[in-house]
Amino acid sequence: MKLHEFQSKKIFKEMGIPVPAGQLVLSTDEVEKALNTISGPPWVVKAQVHAGGRGKGGGVRIVRDLEEAVSAVEALLKAPLVTPQTTAEGVPVRRVLIEEGMNIEREFYLGMTVDRSAAMPTVIFSQAGGMEIEEVAARTPQLIQKEYVNPATGWMPYQARNLLFSLDSVPSPEIMRGLTSVMRKMYGLFLKLDCSLVEINPLVITKEGKVSALDAKITIDDNALFRQKELASLDDPEEKDPLERMAGEYNLNYIRLDGNIGAMVNGAGLAMATMDVIKLAGAEPANFLDVGGGATEEMITKGFEIILHDRRVKAILINIFGGILRCDVLARGVIEAARKNEVTVPLIVRLEGTNVESGRKILNESDLEFLVAGDLSEAAELVAKQV
Ligand code: GDP
Ligand code: MN
Numbered sequence: 340m341k342l343h344e345f346q347s348k349k350i351f352k353e354m355g356i357p358v359p360a361g362q363l364v365l366s367t368d369e370v371e372k373a374l375n376t377i378s379g380p381p382w383v384v385k386a387q388v389h390a391g392g393r394g395k396g397g398g399v400r401i402v403r404d405l406e407e408a409v410s411a412v413e414a415l416l417k418a419p420l421v422t423p424q425t426t427a428e429g430v431p432v433r434r435v436l437i438e439e440g441m442n443i444e445r446e447f448y449l450g451m452t453v454d455r456s457a458a459m460p461t462v463i464f465s466q467a468g469g470m471e472i473e474e475v476a477a478r479t480p481q482l483i484q485k486e487y488v489n490p491a492t493g494w495m496p497y498q499a500r501n502l503l504f505s506l507d508s509v510p511s512p513e514i515m516r517g518l519t520s521v522m523r524k525m526y527g528l529f530l531k532l533d534c535s536l537v538e539i540n541p542l543v544i545t546k547e548g549k550v551s552a553l554d555a556k557i558t559i560d561d562n563a564l565f566r567q568k569e570l571a572s573l574d575d576p577e578e579k580d581p582l583e584r585m586a587g588e589y590n591l592n593y594i595r596l597d598g599n600i601g602a603m604v605n606g607a608g609l610a611m612a613t614m615d616v617i618k619l620a621g622a623e624p625a626n627f628l629d630v631g632g633g634a635t636e637e638m639i640t641k642g643f644e645i646i647l648h649d650r651r652v653k654a655i656l657i658n659i660f661g662g663i664l665r666c667d668v669l670a671r672g673v674i675e676a677a678r679k680n681e682v683t684v685p686l687i688v689r690l691e692g693t694n695v696e697s698g699r700k701i702l703n704e705s706d707l708e709f710l711v712a713g714d715l716s717e718a719a720e721l722v723a724k725q726v
Pocket of ligand 1: 442
């Protein structure tokens with residue numbers, strides 16, 4: 340679950356990580372009051388959307404008076420924001436953060452995530468702050484430093500020194516203390532809130548010698564939300580892809596991809612294998628959809644509906660290995676969805692396992708048109724041929 344910048348900064352502040360003074364506004368009426376409470380000019384007006392790259396897309400604007408601030412807020416709320424990380428249609432902006440402007444002397448990148456291959460939390464630091472870290476990693480990997488955190492010892496002060504002494508020019512002792520304090524507090528926050536990502540880009544040193552988190556990004560591990568109840572209320576479902584949101588409501592593991600073959604599969608491993616064979620057959624999957632081992636008829640219906648609602652999908656492959664999920668339950672769910680939504684694209688079905696005969700019978704006796712594949716590779720070849 341992703342948090343907005345203003346939500347992340349509130350948490351930073353509570354944990355003692357310095358952030359610029361700021362105020363959230365929902366309309367132009369609130370701008371004057373906000374400016375009166377924040378020192379400036381200049382002020383910085385920032386669109387609050389989950390997508391990054393706002394700076395490049397005009398979502399971060401520096402303003403010098405009330406008039407400029409009002410027109411910047413108005414412009415942001417009026418039209419969808421397009422950034423390198425959104426689609427061409429962009430995303431609607433419903434909230435704007437107004438902050439005190441900072442005189443930037445240096446910009447750093449500081450991030451923390453779990454490195455799955457090392458099986459350890461990892462702190463990532465770079466003197467190339469303010470730029471997209473993926474780009475820095477691709478072009479100038481030598482500018483990125485990492486420290487793995489041993490979960491038994493936690494973050495150690497020497498690790499902060501390792502990162503900071505790797506800088507081309509080492510800051511003054513006072514600023515070093517500021518930066519090490521941010522690193523220590525960030526690790527505390529990462530653990531306490533069950534984060535999968537905490538990112539400050541840029542973390543700046545101002546001309547006045549202050550350390551400040553100019554941007555803030557926190558992602559909470561969804562699997563920990565049961566014990567992070569306060570954070571769960573910060574969820575903003577409107578920021579999610581509508582089909583992913585619908586999938587979330589029914590506990591379906593659904594991820595949108597770029598291709599045009601819709602796939603409905605039970606089990607994450609089988610879903611991965613199905614995507615592999617679709618690619619092997621020369622086609623591209625439009626989604627990953629694992630309905631899960633114990634899917635109910637209703638979940639199957641919703642899963643199939645999600646794929647039918649995706650207008651990019653040109654053919655659908657249903658690949659089910661019935662174990663706990665019985666093939667007759669699957670068949671009834673698919674027919675229920677097909678009754679409510681017209682199926683206008685070719686449908687390929689591969690069924691095996693528990694109650695497969697009755698599942699096939701139910702499908703055959705319906706008016707649903709579909710092709711039957713004997714095995715997985717035949718299914719993939721059949722579906723690839725349809726597009
Ligand atoms: P992102 O593009 O979505 O990551 O948004 P950021 O919050 O990182 O803002 C983009 C850029 O705007 C930053 O890298 C800074 O260079 C610039 N910026 C943000 N706040 C300020 C500020 O207070 N003063 C100045 N001069 N620049 C700022
Ligand atoms: Mn940023």
